[in-house]
Every structure is written in structure tokens, then in C-alpha cells.
Amino acid sequence: MIKRILLLITLILQFSFLHAGIVILNGLTHSYKIENGKVYKGKVAIENTSNNPQSVKLFLQDFSYHADGTINYSALHTNKRTNGEWIKLNTNLITLKGKEKTEVLYEITVPDQARDAGSYWSVIIVEPVEDIKPSDNKAGVNITSVIRYAIQVITDFETEKAKPDLKFESVKVEKLEGKQTVKIAVANNGNLYCKPTTAIEIYNRKTGEKIGTYSSLTMGLLPDTSKTFYIDISKIPPDKYKAAIIATDEEENAFALNVELEVKND
Template identity: 80%
Template sequence: MIKRIFLLMFLMLQFSFLYAGIVILNGLTHTYKVENGKVYKGKIGIENTGSTPQSVKLFLQDFTYKADGSINYTAIRTNNRTNGDWIKLNTNLITLKGREKTEVFYEITVPNQPADPGSYWSVIIVEPIEEIKPSNDKAGVNITSVVRYAIQVITDYEAEKTKPDLKFESIKVEKEDGKQTAKIAIANNGDLYCKPTVAIEIYNRKTGERLGNYSSIAMGLLPQTSKSFYIDISKIPADHYKAVLIATDEEENAFALNVELEVKND
């Protein structure tokens, strides 16, 4: 459960993140509505909360993820919807003094004809550079591991001409931290980024009586990717039920599926 919560926090990217003295100050998802041939400017706020200098490198990668929790970072142009070639950073390396803040700027230059309508994206990797320090206790060196931060830069081109196409891939009921949880895998088979919320309406299989409506948190879902949405249904006793799954994005596009649901005691 704890690992899943950290993963959700990483994909939502709505908060500042701290590791080894480095904080990203202005969120890890940057979205733009773009037009042909125009230039858009953005920035990344970075702070060194430590007391010693910290070097940081920045570079671009393509990025996808799946509902099984796998996340893939690959070279630019690996993804056919990459915007990595559109983005130029004003620097690839900075060094922050202790307690210092700075901003790294980037420009997005949209091609005159970017191709099909929809979302294009890549990530700016922000990686603290850790020094390799000699060990006083034994031969060799001590290498300190670091965490890289992935800032999604999502550009929506002619978004009005397309929309998400959400598909329910699977539903499982599993116990997490002693709570019965519906784990619902959803894929975005469309061409547009969206941020859906998933709800589950549960009904008595014999009488049709509605027993409850439960919802997930909203999470961003890029085209041709999938995620697992988690819903606490621990108030529902063990039995067989009928249920309706409803995924709704921020534009009120709704996708529904009728399912049979089994909640077990163990």
C-alpha cells in the first residue's frame, strides 16, 4: 500500500518533492494548449534545502507507463507523440549553494504542422549529481544513490478535434492494509491527455438495491498509457454483487461498464 501511494504521488505530480536537499517548487506536470508555429515559455523552480552546494543536471526523455506499475523512460523520438524536439532548455547543468533557489527556463517551439490533433509530451529529468566520496574505512568508494525527478511537459494541439477514449482493462478486489480495495485498470486509447476519476456503484445482485457509490482520486492519463485506480470498498460485506464502473474526465466525458463483483472475506 505504501509503495502504491508513493507511485500515485509521483504520477500526479502536484506537490513539491524532496530528496538530498533538492525540491521542485512549481509542480511536476506542466500543460499547455498550443498552436502551429508558436513559442511557449516555461520554467522549473528548484531549491537546495541543504546547507552544502548541490549540482543538478537536466535533460529530456520520452516517458510512458502501464497499469501494472511499470514506468519506461526512453530516448527522445522513441514515442511517436513526443514533443522532446520542440523543447529547448536554457541550461543542462546548475550548481546551487546551500539554501539557494533558482529557476531553469525552457521554450516550446511548436512546428508549423505538428501532425495529428491531440497531446504530445516528454519529461524533463532533474537529477542531483552526487559526489563519489572515498571511504576511510575500506578500499574503494562509497556511491550514494540519487532520485531523479521527471517533470512532464504536455502540449495539447487542436484538443477540440479529439478526445480521450478510456477502456476498462480489468477489475480486481484485493486487501490492502486490511481494507478491501477495488483495483481498476484503465487505458487511454485516445489521442488526448485527460485526468479521470473512477467511481463504482454497487448493487445487490438479487434485489437490485443500490448499496453504495465509491470514488477514486483523479489521476492524469496520457494517450496510449494505462493506470490502476484504487477505490476503498471496505464497507461492503463479503458477497457477490452487480456493479457499474464509471470513468469521468474533467470535460465530463463518461465511460461506463457493467461488471460482476466478488468481495471475499480473506
């Protein structure tokens, strides 16, 4: 089922990509270490890969996500740690010719008295604008797929006074795409953005012998958000084990949890 869903999402994204023809050339996460009263400059590099002209609008929103897969885009000031009011785009609407590239510039103006130490963020939404073309040929509504990009703009203030605080919300073993997988929900209850990796050390329940260590991909984690990290343990035979789960960020801050792990034969 998951494989079919992922395939459907891939097909939708491919169709949207081909239809809109808009791609972001310089990444979807822009990070800055900031100081009081300073101004920082950035840009969003955009390309129209299609042969047809394409209008694109840009605007700011607040943004959060959770380990259950929910992603929330909302008006500025919804998030108490928003930096949206500091960011000014040099334009909110552009039109690109076929195969044309351009850059939309933005400035981050940090207040003279910034708030508490830690990370502040918002997202720049880049969304193709579709021309409305009424048609009398077919009855009903024509649905057009459009892909929107959300570019995170993360500003870290007085990082020496801030830190992530990772908490394990849940640990489950489930079969995904035919592979036994540990699903670890991790929340960042601290005030600093980080990029943790989770690992699991698995031990024989009776002898204490170490069976192996397995790791997840690294993912970014904003304050007051959570994500699910996936670890493939399909090489582990069905049984009950003792395990240590460790989340480590790029600054080598480590958070650990001991659990009982059951790998089922199904």
C-alpha cells in the same frame, strides 16, 4: 507486505531527499494548449534545501507508464507522440549554493505544421550530480541515494479535434492494507491527455437495490498509457453484487462497464 514496501519506499525517498536537498517548487506537470508556429515559455523552479552546494543536471527523455506499475524512461523519439524536439532548456547544468533557489527556463517551439491533433509530451529530468569522493577507509563500493524528478511537459494541439478513449483493462477485488479494494486498470486509447476519476455503483444482486457509490482519486492519463485506480469498498459486507463502473474525465466524458462483483470474507 504492501504497507512494509510503502514504508521502505518512503524511507528511501526521505533519505534521498535529505541527501540531495533538491526540491521542485512549481509542480511536476506543466501543460500548454499550443498552436502551429507559436513559441511558449516555461520554467523549472528549483531549491537546494541543504546547507551544502549542489550541482544539478537537466535533460529530456520520453516517458510512458502502465497499469502494472511499470514506468519507462527512454531516449527522445522512442515515443511517437514526443514533443522533446520542440523543447530547449537554457542550461543543462546548474550549481546551487546552500539554501539557494533558481529557475531554469525553457522554450517550446511548435513547428509551423504540427502533427495530428491531440497531446504530445516528454519529461524534463532533474537529477542531482554527486561528487565522486574516493575513500580508502572502507573496502568495497559506497552507494549514494539520489532522487530524480521527472517533470511532464504536455502540449495539447487542436483539442477540439481530439478526445480521450478510456478502456477498462481489468477489474479485481483484493485486500490492500487490511481493506477490501477494487483495483480498476484503465487505459487511454485516445489521443488526448485527460484526468479521469473512476467510481463504482454497487447493487444488491437479487433485489437491484443500490448499496452505495464509491470513488477513486483523480489521476492524469496520457494517450497510449494505463493506470490502476483504487477504490476502498471495505464497508461493503462479503457477498456477490452487481456493479457499474464509470470513468469520468474533467470534460464530463463518461465510460461505463457493468460487472459482477464478489467481495470475499478474508
